[in-house]
Amino acid sequence: MSFNWRRTSAIFRKELMDYRRNRFVILTMLFFPVIFVTLPTIQILLINASTSNAKLTAHIGLSLLYMLMIPAMVPSVLAAYTVVGEHEQGTLEPILTTPISREEFLVGKALAVLVPTLGIAYVVFGVFLGISAIFAKPGVASAIFSGPHLLVQLLFTPLLAGWSIWAGIAISARSLDVRAAQQLGVLASLPPLGIVALMSFNVIVPTLGLALGLAAGLLFVDVLGWRAVAAIFDRERLITGKQI
């Protein structure tokens, strides 16, 4: 049977309604962004006009890395809850008895994590840029507003979120305990940040070609992640709660 967006959208809407009334989710969605906007903002505002170029690059790189931790870490916690959380509250079986396919279920779950994550990440980045433009030293602000930095942020935010989401859902589909799934999910979200960190610190100079190449690579990994998660999503194992 073909992919049915109505079913995917039912999961998506249900998840958003549930998030809205889930204190844990709201705190998770607020906690990381507040931390990751406060620290870099303070750091940027404390940079002197006389700071050397190398030091300035390091400071900005670190600040922007904080920004990218939002799309990496926020979805990992939520995604790790998606399947095992349903299992724990006894709602997984009723869902799996409906005609929804595993692909529709997984895409619905992933979108429900991705959309708020992107919203938060871009809003936080916007706030950071705004504060930097108004309050940072002119030299610092112009360095932050450089093309490569903006490109890295805009391009890698959804791609990092995609990685974290599929890694989190994969862990969630194989876990029997929510907390263990979330801890593993956070760990699994970190590796791609390594490359981004190298770019943020200008260790790898983020040319347009390189950024696009890495982004394409990450996009390929994200798609592969979706297929891999769909393959390991086993109704029978999920229903019986059998360990791997």
Place this chain on the structure above:
Amino acid sequence: MTWGNRELPPTGPVVAAPPFAPPGGTAEMALVVDHLSKHFDDRVAFDDVSFEVGYGEVFGFLGPNGAGKTTTVRTLGTLLSPTSGSATVAGIPLSAENGQAIRKLISIMPESPGLYKRLTVTENLACFAGLYGLTDSKNRIHDALRSVNLTARASDLCGSLSKGLRQRVALARSLLNDPKILFLDEPTSGLDPVATRDVHELISSLRERGVTIFLTTHRLEEAERLCHRVAILNTTIQLVGRPDELRQQLFTRSLQVRLRTGLSDPGQVFSGLSGVEAWAQQTSNSYLLTVSDPDVAAPVVIRALVDSGADVLSIAESYHSLEEVYFELVEEDVEAKRR
């Protein structure tokens, strides 16, 4: 003293009655299960299970905990794949490829209601209406809530509802897609008597509407009250039939006689009476007579008792509940497995 002379079938399942034939019925079956088995590694969940369920029938699936009832429902609902055997569910052969097509036509209400507690009743149902791809979801939700008398609680959060009300919401959810077969897995498990009665009334009303229901339960009075036919499962099917047929099949028919005072020589009164095959004394003034046909034997017995000068307080055919049938079968099976 034993209750009747048990005549258990020697081996294998016994089908005491043909599948339910609905009024003006059709030969098509809602469920056809043929030698179906499910094993988890070396553990047998259920084995060599065969039965048929007609459209409009309420079919009870009885058995002790661990008998394989829930696993059977999950297998027929395409959540688990069978180890061997075959089945046709709502006219579609049971297979992984047909899973989605089958799940469109059926509904399963698991033992635990599985509701989203932070969502309202309507929001829960709206989610499932979307999952079934229903176009007129508002009307369907309204109808489902009306069926279970929950319209007034539509805006309540499910987390604020009692267990009985949650079970009703789960039942409403199962009715959303107007299923060809409704699987109810222990629908009254853990409910208090009032909530249980409510759920029974809802199932009765569904039965009257001609909904095909596959009901698993270990509450025998529930099965007896609600089901057209029952199957008794203890890993394998022990018996399938209408409750009254199962009673007749497992127990010989008998008359229970109660007198004001006991007979001085009961053997002289009961022996040789036409239609009386055996007799036994239960208490000082009551007797149990094994008879071939109670309607024929009762007048003969009364005449003999009156002739002997006895004061007859009552004479009635012994009633064996489904519970007795169940215990006969399940205990016999446990004994057999022990041996």
